Amino acid sequence: MNNFDPMTGEPINNNNQQNTNGQNYNQNYNPNQNPNYNPNYNQNYNGNPGNGYTPPNNGYTPPNGGYQNNGYNGYPNGGYPNRPNGRLPIQNRSIIMYILLSIVTCGIFGFYWMYCVNEDVNNSLGENDMSGGMVVLLTIVTCGIYGFVWAYSLGNKISRIKRMMGDPYAESSLGALYLILSIFTTYIVPLAIAQNELNKYAEFRE
Numbered sequence: 680m681n682n683f684d685p686m687t688g689e690p691i692n693n694n695n696q697q698n699t700n701g702q703n704y705n706q707n708y709n710p711n712q713n714p715n716y717n718p719n720y721n722q723n724y725n726g727n728p729g730n731g732y733t734p735p736n737n738g739y740t741p742p743n744g745g746y747q748n749n750g751y752n753g754y755p756n757g758g759y760p761n762r763p764n765g766r767l768p769i770q771n772r773s774i775i776m777y778i779l780l781s782i783v784t785c786g787i788f789g790f791y792w793m794y795c796v797n798e799d800v801n802n803s804l805g806e807n808d809m810s811g812g813m814v815v816l817l818t819i820v821t822c823g824i825y826g827f828v829w830a831y832s833l834g835n836k837i838s839r840i841k842r843m844m845g846d847p848y849a850e851s852s853l854g855a856l857y858l859i860l861s862i863f864t865t866y867i868v869p870l871a872i873a874q875n876e877l878n879k880y881a882e883f884r885e
Contacts, residue, residue: 767844769799771881774871781867789867790815796873797829800836803877804843830854830861830869837876844880 772795781789794811801807809829817825834857841849857869 766882767799767803767840767877767880769802769877769881769883770795771878771884772874774874774878777874778867778871786865789865789870790818792870792874793818793826793829793866796833796870796877799877799881800833800840800873803840803880804836826866827858827861830866831858833857833869833873837873840880841876 777788777792781787781792794815797809797811797814801810809832814825814829818829831854834853834855837857838850838853857872860868860872
């Protein structure tokens with residue numbers, strides 16, 4: 680309904696009229712007044728952001744170039760971060776020579792072998808929970824009792840290395856086997872078995 684000027688009686692054009700719902704609207708609406716107005720709006724917009732364009736994978740770029748770590752520690756190369764050419768940075772040692780030296784020296788050289796194997800295992804797994812020197816010292820101080828504990832831990836670590844290197848036949852745990860062998864034979868037997876497994880992946884030859 681138009682309003683009239685009380686002075687002249689002329690109808691007044693009011694751009695702000697009320698619609699049937701009682702809401703005001705501006706007939707001279709300027710779309711540029713809307714801060715969200717997009718002059719490049721696509722009338723064929725189909726409901727997707729970006730005028731219908733959907734970026735692949737929702738625009739997400741996976742870390743490490745999308746590399747799948749196969750469930751091991753998130754590292755490439757089968758799980759070992761510094762593994763050159765698919766090998767472990769450890770020594771390939773002569774099992775026969777180390778057994779003979781251990782026998783000739785009445786087991787003294789066996790302590791050195793224990794030290795070497797412990798260090799190689801730690802380097803392979805990137806761990807240092809117990810140094811080789813401490814293992815040897817505790818074994819001597821406890822009159823060999825700690826050696827049984829170490830043999831059990833060694834077997835479990837060898838199993839982890841085998842799985843890490845992609846051995847499909849790797850045992851879930853070799854700890855019990857290594858413990859039994861060390862009790863009923865000597866430390867030389869589990870050391871020889873562990874050395875044989877490590878030699879399969881050794882990068883350097885002694």
